[in-house]
Amino acid sequence: MPSSDNKLSVSLLRRSGTALLQWIDSDHCPEGTENMRNEPDRVDWVRVMPFVFLHAGCLGVIWVGASAFAVWSAVALYFIRMFFVTGIHHRYFSHKTYNTSRIGQFLLAVCAGTTVQRGSLWWAYHHRHHHQHSDEPEDAHSPHVHGFWWSHIGWITSRRNFPTDYSKIKDLAKFPELVWLNRFDLVIPILFATGIFGLGQGLAHYIPQLGTNGWQMLVWGFFVSTTFLFHGTGCINSMAHLMGRRRFKTDDDSRNSAILTCITLGEGWHNNHHRFQSSTRNGFYWWEIDPTYYGLKLLSLTGFIHGLKPVPQSVLDEGAHADHYASVAAAQKSALVHSHYTSLRRAMPTVAAIAVATATASPAAMLQRKTNPAVHKDVSELAHELKAKAFKDPPVI
């Protein structure tokens, strides 16, 4: 028995030592990336610690109090860094929807590092994997496969999702400066938090009438703002496959939601994005507000970024057709319900009339689903083919 106890202690010590080193060096993986990726999905309590730390830091408001300057700084840092998440982690590193110079790319990765969502390469690797396997068992954060909380936060705490598989993102892994930032992904967040603290101390000294200081700025500008930023981003993984409307019949359950768009500066048009990932804009039409796209468009005027990719006309036409048929179907369904309701109400109680109307509407909806097979999710190259098909074979309503 003592020997098995010793073995357990050694194994625990080794595991703790590895976890400790991984705080500093994300690429430290003695058991091999592939072996780690093959581990079963489960919450690893060591990986939960940063989230406990982040949320516990918010309780600091009890001791540091609040000032208008600190609170507005937290709000501003939320939206600025949400732009970094969506415009850099997502629309640049994950999908390469625009171009920049090599120095520009490095600066983008530094800015994205302040979001405290690990390195851009880790982010891009997992996000590309999500598009490849959306809402399939392989998808690391599908709410349909793994449930809401797992898709929102649990998946990040699983050891199998910790490493970055550089072999799957060769276009990014060829830049050693990006790999360095990804490997030592705590460097930028620590510098960022220290900078905020220093700013607060400086303001307390030079502009005391603002009523703030280093600790207050650290709590509001770093802990509170970063916690909200994490949950705002997490909503896309959890809610954007549950809440909203589906314009395109992609073979996942991605949805468009104006509410999620407001929280995430344009990422709520998630069904659009799953239909065509290569476009810089996620809001495909003028009425679909997309602040990230507007910001990137402004940035492109400075020459810092260039080559923003548009949505192909064929995809826009496909969306317009889908909207048209959906509105006609909705009008017909409503007329159907209404006519049944008015003709039956004289002879039958109200509840029975509605039941008849519902029963006749359901087979029609089922027929529509059967006659509209799902379009494969990665279909950018098939855009023209689909356009031709849409005109030749309009959906049955």
Ligand SMILES: [Zn+2]
């Ligand atoms: Zn998605």
Ligand SMILES: [Zn+2]
């Ligand atoms: Zn994406």
